[in-house]
Amino acid sequence: MKRNKECLDAIEKAKKNIDDIKARKTDAIGCDSLEFIDTFLTPDEIAESDLRVALIGELIKARTEQGISQKKLEELSGVKQPIIARMEKGTTNPQINTLLKVLAPLGKTLAIVPLKQV
Template sequence: MKKYKNFDEMFNDNDYVSEEDREIINLEVKLIGKMIEAREKQGLTQRDLAKISGVKQPAIARIESLRSTPQLDTLLKVLIPLGYSLEIIPLQKEN
């Protein structure tokens, strides 16, 4: 097994993490980060969000700590009370 100097070196090694997996991980991190940002911006605790979303607080904690990947329906249950939804947009192609 290769020795890595840091996480970035390992994460960007295509033999260790595929480009597809890296894109999935980056999307999850960005999406959950925005969810946390929206919750905090509204001054809500995880418990508050649990009450208005119907998703249990421990599940929200697991999602926010990236220990759990939410199903699409769960993600929407959390995002909609925060005033957000999901949208599919085309990727910009490089010239």
């Protein structure tokens, strides 16, 4: 019962904070979240993050387009479903061999391609 009260209090406090932010017509940190992230990440870290997001996005897209559940992908790839879930959530950095095992049943693989010249 005490935990429910704590949760309700936290929700109420969050609502008040949101109302305050709206009343001041500003973002919580003074800028949008992407601008904020750019202030403390290096260009290399941003590029690495973008690559990870794109890679996992393609994995999820291929799996869902083919109607394959994470559990079925476990059976096809030999990679445990909780690991696949963590990969898709972005809470783990999978090794290349793990990615290759998961991508193969989806008809995908990794490729080395030249970087675009800026």
